[in-house]
Amino acid sequence: MNQIEIGRGKRGRRAYSFDDIAVVPSRRTRDPEEVSVSWQIDAYHFDLPVIAAPMDSVMSPESAIAFGKLGGLPVLDLEGLWTRYDDPTFLLAEIASLDPSAATARLQQIYAEPIKPELITERLRAVREAGVTVAGALSPQRTQEFWQNVVDAGCDLFVIRGTTVSAEHVSSRAEPLNLKRFIYELDVPVIVGGVSSYTAALHLMRTGAAGVLVGFGGGAAHTTRLTLGIHAPMASAIADVAAARRDYMDESGGRYVHVIADGGMGRSGEIVKAIACGADAVMLGAALARATDAPGRGYHWGSEAHHALLPRGERVEVGALAPLEEILLGPGRMADGTTNLMGALRRAMATTGYSDLKEFQRVEVVVAPYQPG
Amino acid sequence: MNQIEIGRGKRGRRAYSFDDIAVVPSRRTRDPEEVSVSWQIDAYHFDLPVIAAPMDSVMSPESAIAFGKLGGLPVLDLEGLWTRYDDPTFLLAEIASLDPSAATARLQQIYAEPIKPELITERLRAVREAGVTVAGALSPQRTQEFWQNVVDAGCDLFVIRGTTVSAEHVSSRAEPLNLKRFIYELDVPVIVGGVSSYTAALHLMRTGAAGVLVGFGGGAAHTTRLTLGIHAPMASAIADVAAARRDYMDESGGRYVHVIADGGMGRSGEIVKAIACGADAVMLGAALARATDAPGRGYHWGSEAHHALLPRGERVEVGALAPLEEILLGPGRMADGTTNLMGALRRAMATTGYSDLKEFQRVEVVVAPYQPG
Amino acid sequence: MNQIEIGRGKRGRRAYSFDDIAVVPSRRTRDPEEVSVSWQIDAYHFDLPVIAAPMDSVMSPESAIAFGKLGGLPVLDLEGLWTRYDDPTFLLAEIASLDPSAATARLQQIYAEPIKPELITERLRAVREAGVTVAGALSPQRTQEFWQNVVDAGCDLFVIRGTTVSAEHVSSRAEPLNLKRFIYELDVPVIVGGVSSYTAALHLMRTGAAGVLVGFGGGAAHTTRLTLGIHAPMASAIADVAAARRDYMDESGGRYVHVIADGGMGRSGEIVKAIACGADAVMLGAALARATDAPGRGYHWGSEAHHALLPRGERVEVGALAPLEEILLGPGRMADGTTNLMGALRRAMATTGYSDLKEFQRVEVVVAPYQPG
């Protein structure tokens, strides 16, 4: 690896964000109609390689059903408004109308309401009964408390998602979650993250996870670089974790762990780049929160925005641009990468001559940072 | 080639845009009056190394005649308004008056009108009768459908232009265009593109093309980097294709295929840089759409702006600055690289001591990215 | 070291600012509650690794006491308003209300008032009597004139602070301060700086200093790059001086000289990066001037802003955001790195698996410059 000397006492790698790179055409082209963007993880097949992020601005039980029917994998946030309140509709309306200066404080209040285990059951059941493949998400801190409720309610995939999740969490106060044993004993496949380095990903893969989420607070609503000084540029992070997938497959005698890019993909071009760097699928937040039928009503926020002591994100206005179906499948009405996300992915693959996602991970990219103006 | 590690699982080259480079003076200077910018392709000689892009905002039959008389090569878009409508004048006026939010949708409607083969004949004849060397352009998708009309109407050069064109298009739905056979059987020289890599260019050259267009949606009206994640920085693309020209000349025992930069040259400085990187001529869109007598009436758009499902460009306002003649030949009235494009090219060549375009391809350049502010 | 050829006659290193780098997560995580941010220099222990900059917008005797009680080390500016005027309160109010165009000239007037030795004694005593560990700061130019007053008044640590301080000052007009003898003869530990290179730091360490300040006018209120062309990017400067600390410890048989980052840390993320590059503690100016109870009343300026002949800084508006306690210890009310600075530092350390500051100096960083917009 390309180590740079920052000063005599410190070295570091150059890391690349999506903005730093671009896909380049090659010598072959193909008809967009002959491109497949389907994706399979464990026993589950999806027409689209898209997971909806477990965030209250993106997923409600209702929008989860709609999203699943369009071909993606919805993930319910089991620590969000829908498991804290019987009917959070009026709160979603209130959040969308908050003055920016008051938003953080009010979010902290609203999310102070305790989680109700019976609502976990109810929300998951509602989506399952609609015939949609569904996943539920908990944070690593809450997994031990609520996982039984999740399993009892029944879900197809289980997601453990934090800003960063490691296979080795050190705590003297409580017995930390033993991921390896937990995953071994659980019947449903587990997707876990965020993770952003080769070594951390390899350790997570060894716990038996079916997929890992790559990212660290790179989304539109995060401010982790400003507040924590931590930043994992996505192009490099995905490429590192994809290498861990390859090495782990060799080490394990053939287990393929899915690499799911999570964060920083607000436009279709970034979804293309994520897969070009090695992702199998993408988890989208802001890109889906822009739907007119999204629960966020034109706004988007993550759980770090309502942290009681150290908020590391903000409620951001993303607009309500088009119905979810148009955002995913078109027809596009804007030329800015916000609608027909999957049409753009197909077109990018066709233009460079690829016919499926796995092959497209090998497409040529260049380093070409944006120049202002 | 200079491969950079993006992450453990992915490498890519550093690629350069026009903004990243600049021409530098050398030890010799010359009188601008003694500089030639003339260009010859096949049997056709041009006083100026400029091709007008086949776009409705740039070329109408009338402006094509004017452009040809000034010394350049006009290219008619045979899939544009002039082959869909008997008299599209009122539509051009309407497009220029559209509200930005409604422009994409209305363009999609206007261009849904079918192409009329008899209008292809009529438009080409009108320009030929004016005594001007003329080219007609079709997209690769439409070439098989309409090429016979083009040949029957008679044109001097034939242009096949898409955002990316390859010698190996894969399709199971229809017999793809066999470029090599097509070009072999056609009597008129063919210019084909866009292409942006060494290998793809070499393959295109082997089809027998007289010239290749270098570019991939880099123009003022494109948003392909945002929507598709695809970007081919022009300085690197031209330098790569120029190397393919050299290697193909060797391989073919002396066939010289012209390298024509297409896109991203909105100012005279960028025309200079395109030739410095190895281009023989330039195809201009926005730079010519700024003419007061251009059909776009101060606006500019490409065919990707009215794609029915996935628009990848926008109608942009470029202003109506000066008559076409002033834009090409001066005298300059502005100091921003928008007028007297050819005077600027001559001056740049004289200042660095070169007397013709072919020599000027060897001028020294530096990498010196713009700094903001 | 990585020398770059600027031109045939000049070479230089690439140097990195905080904006150029970021901390990256590793394979381990930890509970934030189990992280220690305590710091010890000489016999003095501090709960927080934070020194308040000796600037009139940051420290008054009153705010020094408050800051000390919160766990940091306050430093009184012994050449500021509080040693020039009996009661400068009304002047602080006036400075906060000055029109920007008149600010520099009025600051020059206000600071023309002579320093009164008896006020040095009085200010230091006031803080000591409150039971707070306190330091007093003089510039190198004034140290010989006033150090005796400081020692007589009694202070725990002595700070000699200029934009740049060297162990070898050349002057034919006056006997320059012999730092080595001065420190040797003084009873209290001395912190001295700014310094920004390995060699200069090593020389300062050999004078017997307990700590060195790393920086050169990198703060929010400085304009030294514009006016002097001088700039010492902080990430590289800290990493260089940290290497000098290591080498000097070896050379001296075990003396550990503290490396204190001084300047350019307006947000919690930059404090994290400073320590990641090797700092033991940070000296904060603008970040603390944002307190509602800071003397600057929402404004911030340094001594270079009122230089009589060559002002090299400006009075800048930083806003009055939250009480000092919230700025240091939270709870955070904003997600932009301005409040709960220490909570953010703990969180960053926990997220990357570290439990104390000395270990955290080894955290992995990447080079990932911000891209505009």
Add this chain to the structure above:
Amino acid sequence: MNQIEIGRGKRGRRAYSFDDIAVVPSRRTRDPEEVSVSWQIDAYHFDLPVIAAPMDSVMSPESAIAFGKLGGLPVLDLEGLWTRYDDPTFLLAEIASLDPSAATARLQQIYAEPIKPELITERLRAVREAGVTVAGALSPQRTQEFWQNVVDAGCDLFVIRGTTVSAEHVSSRAEPLNLKRFIYELDVPVIVGGVSSYTAALHLMRTGAAGVLVGFGGGAAHTTRLTLGIHAPMASAIADVAAARRDYMDESGGRYVHVIADGGMGRSGEIVKAIACGADAVMLGAALARATDAPGRGYHWGSEAHHALLPRGERVEVGALAPLEEILLGPGRMADGTTNLMGALRRAMATTGYSDLKEFQRVEVVVAPYQPG
């Protein structure tokens, strides 16, 4: 030299602008009062290493006298308003009041007035009679026509200045100026430029010039990068020409040709960097046009702004900030590098421990591009 591959067919060096670099402190400091900024070229001694650019916005006969008395070398533009009009005062007032959209066209008209040889004589005599060392400047194109008038009028130094001047100008229309013979036959020392590369500078030095101007349209009023695509980043250009000075001194057995940076030094920090890269003196335009007593009345323009066919510059508003004396010698009233230029240079030299300009050419610099915001 560090050659970068732009594409397979083209390579280029990385070149650096002033914004890309910064001076860094070293281990020694010095009193500013003990620093000398004096400069000597041929028999002429100057207290300040500053040449006023021959531009109508900077130099009138009156301001030339004032500038000379302050210690610098004024250069009269012998092709400007003062040699075209008996009294151009009213025209200077008109230019300052022109609407931006009309400025270029009106400048073209005003400068269409022929040059009057008798005014050349009169203007030079006026300045000489005031006891000031004075230089007159002609463009290479006009030198043969008017040099005799200049010599007859008497001037101390002769300046030949164009955007780029080479020792080998090729022209079939007229006998080009043979610089070597011209300089040999002339009695007064000649300063000639701009030049921006090692080889071109070496050739110019061999003509016998006493000094060379380094630059190519890098000033505040130029748009050569936009219009011509030509750009010679100043830090690299100066360092290259400084190397030519060294090599030519060796080759010639000791002739020292002065390297004068010309362009892009609008702030004192850039003057510092120019000398740090190897310049012996600086030629200032915009920085001096900001004087309240400058002829430009807050505006600044160069001869390229009124080129009849291809204007490559604009009249820019620079403001009228302070009297010329304050701009050069202070006291500074602003902290932005626009006033007390020489005080800032002295301070930068003192802070890094240098006592004269020749030594300061060896100061350490770093590459540290500005980051936005």
